[in-house]
Amino acid sequence: MDVGIVSYGAYVPRYRIKPEEIGRIWGVDGKAMGKGLMIYQKSVPSPDEDVVTIATEAARDMMARVPDVNPEDIGAVYVGSESHPYAVKPTATIVAESIDATPAMTAADMEFACKAGTAGIQACMGLVGSGMVEYGVAIGADTSQGAPGDALEYSASAGGAAYLIGTKNIIAKINKTLSFTTDTPDFWRREGQPYPLHGGRFTGEPAYFRHITSAAKMMMEAMETKPEDYTYAVFHQPNGKFPTRVAKQLGFTPEQIEYGLLTPNIGNTYSGAVPLGLANVLDHAKPGDRIFVTSYGSGAGSDAFDITVTNEIENYKRDNAPTIERVLENPVYLDYGTYAKYKGKILMSE
Amino acid sequence: MASVAKEWREIPGRYNLQGTKCENCGKIYFPSRSFCPKCRRDSIGKMTPVKLDRKGFVYTFSVVHEAPDCNNRQKPYAVVMVKTSDDILLSGQLVDVEPENIEIGMPVRAVLRKLDADGPAGVIHYGFKFVPDY
């Protein structure tokens, strides 16, 4: 039985801030920071947005594209994020209510830094593939915080994408998924702390690069494929530089990763990054296209997926919801003061 | 601390614009009602839940400058009365648009946003707001 993507939806808030504006406040050449990271602007959530509202918007768009799917047939909802509004009380149940999937279903929130969304896809694949549920929803969404003046402030942004996993009318078959997981403390946030800490350059080679290349190589070995067998590739993208470098290391071309690389334009949406990159690929994909996906979550692990787009994508009602291109149109740019106000970084009287 | 039940009870209306339809006369009500003011006794047992269309247009609006505490970080903010595609009038906030660009007649749709929270440790209240429907 083929398991795959039945539908998807994506949402990014409309506000942006540029690295030069952030640098202006902290006495740093922000433009150079941006160039170094390959991030030219990042998305900022409005004060009334959070992971719940972003995940809901993406999930509702996902459902709008499959009007013949009865939401009551959804058997599982997982939301992966590192900025869930509650430490205890799941985002997933609120999203489930908002798409009318309740009450005959299971739900949970996931956390695995930036790969919590793809972890949810794997969990849904298991439930769907085993026949335990008819449809599963996996969402990766974040409104990540960067500490004021820290390097992460130039990249931590907001956005999310939702995936409906099933076996009927799939628009993209997931041929295989596998993961490479170790205990590697490259980036973390303790309970109650507002901002994460990280190991500086330790987040590179022993963390991001090791896990992505290991998972990617394991996948190509298992599927007996080479990079040129794929039409598109999507890698986790904490900035624009890392995925560009890892793609080259693995033998993928800049053209293959172009659609899947959104971070330079919207910043690092953490658990939303790979789901959003994949959504942009699917916005452009044709039947027969093969997509290579490898996510990365600090702590650490990578989930790899080998995906083939089916003929069903020609019948898919993609136009029932805005494409990523439409979602990213007409952004509104903020100054740092407004950005700090929206992100709750200003000390208010209680 | 406010009772959590009060907000929880209203979730179908707050999240999903669920109202009621009188099966006797066909009129749709939002928020939900347990009987039809037109049909009265004839409507008992005939009120069914129905979800309003999330799309509509702006019937009138105002930009609020003197804001209640929960909206202090977003003032000035816009409120609107919206006529939905199923001809129901609703009130809510209109966000993601500059106040000077709001016009009577502009198309909008309902989305889920944060309305309020019972302080930094309390429950978060979600509900519908409107955004321009380009």
Added chain:
Amino acid sequence: MRDVAIIGIGATKFGELWNKSFRSLGIEAGMKAIEDANLSGDEIDGLFIGNMSAGRFINQQHVDALIADYSGMVTNHIPATRVEAGGASGGVAFREAVMAVASGIHNTVMVGGAEKMTDLDDASINSVMDATADAEWEAGMGITLASNYAMIARRMIHDHIATREEIAAVSVNSHFHGALNPGAQFRKAVPIETVLKSGAVATPLGMFDCAPISDGAAAIILCPLEEAKKHTDSYVKVSAVAQASDTLALFQRDCITEFKATQVAAARAYEMAGITARDINVAEIHDDYTVAGIMAMQDLGIYKTGEAGKAFLNEETHFDAGNVAVNTSGGLKARGYPIGAAGVAQIVELTEQLRNSAEARQVKDAKYGLAQSAGGNGSAVTVSILEAI
């Protein structure tokens, strides 16, 4: 059913009265009314109090007991009733009292209206006001009461029922009269530019379109018409008290640029009094927001739709203009708006006019006076008509 007369009136100054408590305000107004009616106080056999929200403003429920106690009426253990209907609390309390006397169940009744608002901070006060709209589906969604009236104003302008200037003129009229009323909170006339340029509250309405936060109280004494002469020569007849309800939320209405409750209550009142709108000489209307004043004059049938604004702008509403004088007290805007007191203070003003004691703002030969008091989004409206004897 017997006719009812007003034999005594009293009111405190309205304003931010820091050194006056709720109970001291209520008693002050009551004492003035008893003196005005030439009573000792022992004669009162019933008390009706219009108060919107002592529970939230001063944390005091059961204000019927509080006023009955501090006014000395508990020595006779008279029945005391507190009435709430948003901004119409005073108007409804008045109607309840008139019905009590007309029915024969009561003989000499005091109606009080009182509100102590300034013991609370502004933001909290506003959220109490917002709760007179639909607390769940309007206030709970970020709609303030001011923004509801602002949305009405915008639609009115869009539908060519009134211009922005005409709406602002309601405030200019109220301030013009407030300058002539020693008891008013604001005693300065203002030009229309002041209203149009005032700080935005909810566009298109600004600070000068909205009635202030006030403390204050007013009181009236009622008795059967045939007994009025026993107490005083300057009494006034209550010709009609009518009331109507409408939906709580503004968005539940078929039309938002009129208040059906005002129209229905007015029709009932004119019928009860045996007159028409054309017979009214002086009107006290509920201008908690300027736009409400425009709607009121049209809903009362005194002006046709689209005409009330012109009347305000052309100063035809002044006490000395020879037409229907509007808000000679200064209205809610300039006289002040201690919510529960408003409806009762309107009756106090009309009584002054009809018995010729309105001094600098006296309307010549005033025979019929009309008071319109409204709550929330016009969800409760009382229309009362008084007649000079």
